[in-house]
Amino acid sequence: EDQVTQSPEALRLQEGESSSLNCSYTVSGLRGLFWYRQDPGKGPEFLFTLYSAGEEKEKERLKATLTKKESFLHITAPKPEDSATYLCAVSESGGSNYKLTFGKGTLLTVNP
Amino acid sequence: DAGVIQSPRHEVTEMGQEVTLRCKPISGHDYLFWYRQTMMRGLELLIYFNNNVPIDDSGMPEDRFSAKMPNASFSTLKIQPSEPRDSAVYFCASSPQSGGSGYTFGSGTRLTVV
Numbered sequence: 001e002d003q004v005t006q007s008p009e010a011l012r013l014q015e016g017e018s019s020s021l022n023c024s025y026t027v028s029g030l031r032g033l034f035w036y037r038q039d040p041g042k043g044p045e046f047l048f049t050l051y052s053a054g055e056e057k058e059k060e061r062l063k064a065t066l067t068k069k070e071s072f073l074h075i076t077a078p079k080p081e082d083s084a085t086y087l088c089a090v091s092e093s094g095g096s097n098y099k100l101t102f103g104k105g106t107l108l109t110v111n112p
Numbered sequence: 113d114a115g116v117i118q119s120p121r122h123e124v125t126e127m128g129q130e131v132t133l134r135c136k137p138i139s140g141h142d143y144l145f146w147y148r149q150t151m152m153r154g155l156e157l158l159i160y161f162n163n164n165v166p167i168d169d170s171g172m173p174e175d176r177f178s179a180k181m182p183n184a185s186f187s188t189l190k191i192q193p194s195e196p197r198d199s200a201v202y203f204c205a206s207s208p209q210s211g212g213s214g215y216t217f218g219s220g221t222r223l224t225v226v
Contacts, residue, residue: 034214043116043203043217044155087155098143098207099168100215104154 003027006088006103013110016077021106023088024070031091033071034100035064038085047086078110116218118204124224130192133221135204136185143207145215146179146189150200161187194225 007022025033032051036044048057050066057064061082063074073086085107089100117136125131137144145160159169164181172179176195181187191198201222205215 036214041219043205043219044215046214046216049214089155098162099145099157099160101157102155 003101004088004090004103006086006106008106009104010107011109013075013078013108015079015110015112018074018076018078020075021073021086021108022070023073023103025088025090026069027090027092029093031093033066034089034091035071035073036087036089038087038105044087075108078108080110080112083108083110116204116206116216118202118218118221120221121219122222122224124226125194127195127225128193129225130190131194131198131223131225133189133202133204133223135187135189135218137187137204137206138216139185140208141206141216142209143215144181144187145205145207146187147203147205147217148200149203149220155203158189191223194223196225199223199225 003026005024013019032049034049035047037047038044048064050064053066053068055066061076061078065072085105087102087105089102091100116138119134123131143162146158147155148158149155156171158171159179160167161181164184177191179189201220203217203220205217207215
């Protein structure tokens with residue numbers, strides 16, 4: 001069973017059309033939930049870390065929220081430059097476990 | 113800071129050959145991670161190091177894969193012998209002790225085994 005499931009796999013929006021990406025996770029204890037952006041041919045780029053249910057983080061047109069079972073990445077009035085694959089990852093609590101388990105990502109395309 | 117530096121960017125090799133991927137982490141980062149990315153399986157953790165010591169290698173697919181970190185500024189991932197199913201993008205990432213700001217990834221090595 002996957003620990004991190006992202007949906008949808010792909011999303012196509014018109015410029016200015018707001019939407020949300022979903023990340024559901026199943027871990028015994030959450031150390032942190034991470035969002036990354038990945039452009040073609042590049043490594044993932046860190047966006048946010050969320051630690052507890054109810055927490056929210058914002059950066060420009062992006063806002064990430066967290067509940068006990070899932071996280072949402074809200075994109076408000078997106079622009080074509082927001083097109084990328086968005087990856088969610090979790091780190092489990094306990095010991096010295098710093099490894100991240102990633103979902104397969106959502107490919108976002110924003111058309112002008 | 114130049115970020116995490118990986119080399120080569122692209123590698124094409126024949127089945128059965130040895131392949132060595134290289135990584136220079138960000139100075140001062142205590143953790144180093146090797147991931148593999150494919151369309152089918154996404155990003156998979158292969159192995160990670162803390163202060164140059166391997167902590168978890170449970171993701172290494174088989175004995176053909178090995179990784180070393182001889183010092184704080186250099187790591188290698190070796191595949192011997194390589195097989196077509198090893199074709200993927202291999203990422204190195206590093207992180208400070210706190211981990212709160214996530215990893216910093218390199219640009220990856222695209223490996224093609226023919």
